[in-house]
Amino acid sequence: MINDLYSRLLKGEEKLSVIGLGYVGMPIAVAFARKLSVIGFDINESKVALYKKGVDPTREVGDEALKNTSVHFTSDESELKNARFHIVAVPTPVTADHNPDLEPLKSASLILGRNLQPGSVAVFESTVYPGVTEEVCVPILERASGLVCGRDFKVGYSPERINPGDRVHRLETVKKIVSGMDEETLDIVADVYSLVVGAGVHRAGSIKVAEAAKVIENSQRDINIAFMNELSIIFDIMGIDTKSVLEAAGTKWNFLHFYPGLVGGHCIGVDPYYLTYKAETLGYHSQVILAGRRINDGMGKYVAEHCIKSLLSAGRNPRDAKVAILGFTFKENCPDVRNTRVTDIVRELNEYGVEPLIHDPCADPDDAKRLYGIEFCGLNEISGCDAVVIAVAHDAFRGMSVGDISALFRGEKGVLIDVKGIFDRDEYAAAGFDYWRL
Numbered sequence: 001m002i003n004d005l006y007s008r009l010l011k012g013e014e015k016l017s018v019i020g021l022g023y024v025g026m027p028i029a030v031a032f033a034r035k036l037s038v039i040g041f042d043i044n045e046s047k048v049a050l051y052k053k054g055v056d057p058t059r060e061v062g063d064e065a066l067k068n069t070s071v072h073f074t075s076d077e078s079e080l081k082n083a084r085f086h087i088v089a090v091p092t093p094v095t096a097d098h099n100p101d102l103e104p105l106k107s108a109s110l111i112l113g114r115n116l117q118p119g120s121v122a123v124f125e126s127t128v129y130p131g132v133t134e135e136v137c138v139p140i141l142e143r144a145s146g147l148v149c150g151r152d153f154k155v156g157y158s159p160e161r162i163n164p165g166d167r168v169h170r171l172e173t174v175k176k177i178v179s180g181m182d183e184e185t186l187d188i189v190a191d192v193y194s195l196v197v198g199a200g201v202h203r204a205g206s207i208k209v210a211e212a213a214k215v216i217e218n219s220q221r222d223i224n225i226a227f228m229n230e231l232s233i234i235f236d237i238m239g240i241d242t243k244s245v246l247e248a249a250g251t252k253w254n255f256l257h258f259y260p261g262l263v264g265g266h267c268i269g270v271d272p273y274y275l276t277y278k279a280e281t282l283g284y285h286s287q288v289i290l291a292g293r294r295i296n297d298g299m300g301k302y303v304a305e306h307c308i309k310s311l312l313s314a315g316r317n318p319r320d321a322k323v324a325i326l327g328f329t330f331k332e333n334c335p336d337v338r339n340t341r342v343t344d345i346v347r348e349l350n351e352y353g354v355e356p357l358i359h360d361p362c363a364d365p366d367d368a369k370r371l372y373g374i375e376f377c378g379l380n381e382i383s384g385c386d387a388v389v390i391a392v393a394h395d396a397f398r399g400m401s402v403g404d405i406s407a408l409f410r411g412e413k414g415v416l417i418d419v420k421g422i423f424d425r426d427e428y429a430a431a432g433f434d435y436w437r438l
Contacts, residue, residue, distance in 0.1 A: 113144025159214030226292030300344020327392025
């Protein structure tokens, strides 16, 4: 049924589609377009319009690459009928009570199913718990298309490994896990991805193995960061600088280099809940994974509370204090504010009657306003502060001098909360700041 699909893709006789053009899907579409005929589909018409103009709001491939790509961007789902190899790359968030939210994935499966043609291969990249591809997505595809999986179409799973803002670990340079419902599907999925992934592919033994591999990658990082955050809390009580401890311990050859910080974004702070949810349905309650999540989810509150305590120690009433937060995105040098944990700092400061000024040179201000009701200010609008929180390690902040930071405060130096420890502790302490970092 699909044994010659790969050769037909290479000859341009068949097209490849990418469904979902965000931080994951758009780079995939652009990469494949260098080799194949590609349809890039997204339900967001305004996003598609930007892509057609050569504007990359994600900054993942850049405006120039978009202007020169041959991807056919569209929000017309019927055009998916013209493709035979489909890649689904939509978000898989969690709900407010930390349960998997599969609605975007179900919606994408329904759209694909309505337009799925016999002889097609559908590959899912969205992060899920083991079993979702075959137990949730396939039935939707079958109902919407009237086709039978295994007879009329095949499915595979290849978890995304996009790291937003990372210029080193890219789609092309990171080994890709691939899987298929059978050997024939696995072969074509591996061959197709090998066209753009220079680092090669790893053939997983089954779709569930590939799904499980993805969900534990970020769970592992989450647990390790949680350990660092807990150490930070302990060492702070002891009056020991955590960064200095980690630098000393890091001289051992097998020490793992993780650091404390806010854990946001669409992967590390989300994926563990997919695994623990599935475990709960099978009667097992996670111990280590959820403990790590509790610690990491509480770090924004912890940072804000330390800011308040420092103001009080300096004899300043928090309600009358002027506080600024530099950085709002979920990670450095990235415009995405979705799932940022800086909101936890803002929320906790609000509990103490503090309305902080917020500045971020990288963030999308429209998203911040739409998602959180927060409006940014310019750096030149920040002065006379009693406390400044450097919440995100943007390069723009790393380049600031002691003089630049001093200009943000009123006459006497105030409280400087350097969440990621991007500045020299001794230099700022010597300059008169009440300096603190995780």
